[in-house]
Amino acid sequence: MTEQLGALTTIFTEFYFFLTVVLMFFIHVGFCMYEVGVARTKNVQHTLLKNTMAIPLVGLCFFLFGMWIYIAFQGWPVNGLSLSFATGFEPWSSKIAPNLSDRISGVFWAAFALFGMTAASIVSGSLIERTKTSAFFLIAIYVGAVAWVVPAAWGWAGNGWMAQYLGFHDQYCSAVLHSVAGFATLGVLMHLGPRIGKFAPDGTPREIPPHNPWLVTIGLFMIFIGFWGFYAACHIPIANVAAEGATPYFTATNIYGVPITLSGVTMNFLLALFGGMVTAYVVSKGNPFWTYSGGLTGLISASAGNDLYHPIIALVIAIAGTVMAFKMHYWVEKKFKIDDAVGAVAVHGYCGLFGGVVAGFALWGYPAVMPSAGAAITLGEGVGWFGANAEGLPIVTPFGNIIGSLVFALGFGLAPGWVLGKLLKSLGMLRVPPAVEIHGLDGKRIPETYPGLSGLEAQFETIQRAEAKS
């Protein structure tokens, strides 16, 4: 840290990632508020703690093995079958601790850990009001620290083999994270079954009213805020991407080392949000839940290519993805009796897969990866199976993005989610007994949720007044 430009670049990057972590915590504030609002009063505390505990649990697993997977698996199995245990992100590494020779690894780890917690929280809401806490924790560990991490290593890293050989492009994790978490949720829901009373005897779905719709909407608003941090954490904020010896070219880059502008990303983020919200408002005929969720369906549908789209392209993709998610949610619910309490399968699963596939068409031909020392990206041998540009860089194609998106959604989401759900169910660990579900998962703590309404507050008032008189 003796050379001025290097020092400034390093310290700026360190501070940038630090702020993204702070912002991303709003996603968890939002998820907690949202799910608590959707839950009925008798399940509020269980819902809150189940979601909250995913934060430290996934975080610990990310410390122990999640981040190592992300670095170690980037070339595996195409570039080689061996896995390094000297990535710098093993839990015993001295780099992810106070170390004056490394100022980036810790904040970089934290950003990824927050991604993992987000993935686990996506699953959380759909399972509320009948899932055993322990079962959710095991599912959260899989989804948050393994399921999306291998796809990220392969297709969401400049050195990932899918990025280099398939030209896979998914800048803000539509397929890599959202589709994986959403489809894993669907796999678990198949075994979990609906809440008692969700479906009428003739199979007609019933609406289970949220205990506090205003927490739901404010929670979703919080998630919007957190998404700014999520987006920001997907960048390399400053890097010299020029070839060695050439005139320096300092820029922000996407996760693949390709130059982008935060200005363009900001426009696309907002237009996708606008498109999703307006469309959801219209198709749901002014339903507040869907209007806010529409912000997410729009964003997630456009996220795969929101680093490079025109804002109106982002808007159009957001509109299409939102209509699709809305229709698919109710069709799947009715057809397969899937009780997704918060619509996470539609919002994250369907939109994530849609976004990943669409980006392959919309960005067809654009260089998928740009190697540079500044972004620490090097090209492998024979990259670009589906095409390369004149400079030998792999290009984005529909084939690469369709293959990658399907492998992630089905291979790392749906299938393992189904197996995990089946396993937990067969061990009696998945669902609480009907009597507990009917009484409420908060059990003896139910009156503590709203003491003013349950009589607990009045009980103490009585004691206090009696003692004041004596």
Place this chain on the structure above:
Amino acid sequence: MSTGVTSLANLAEMGAVYPFAGFEWLFTLIAAAFLVYFLVSQIKMEQGDIAHELEAPGAEVALAPAE
């Protein structure tokens, strides 16, 4: 506790500055044990809670009428 660091005279040469550098394998074992302990405790606690609920649902819920 000892960091082993007693001088800040040569910052460019410095690396790990935390106590017990070199014992990271032990730190890893502590973190792993803590995680396993939590998961086992959680499963036991939940089994107990559910069994209790099934025996006497809401038994400890004592409500007074709101004033």
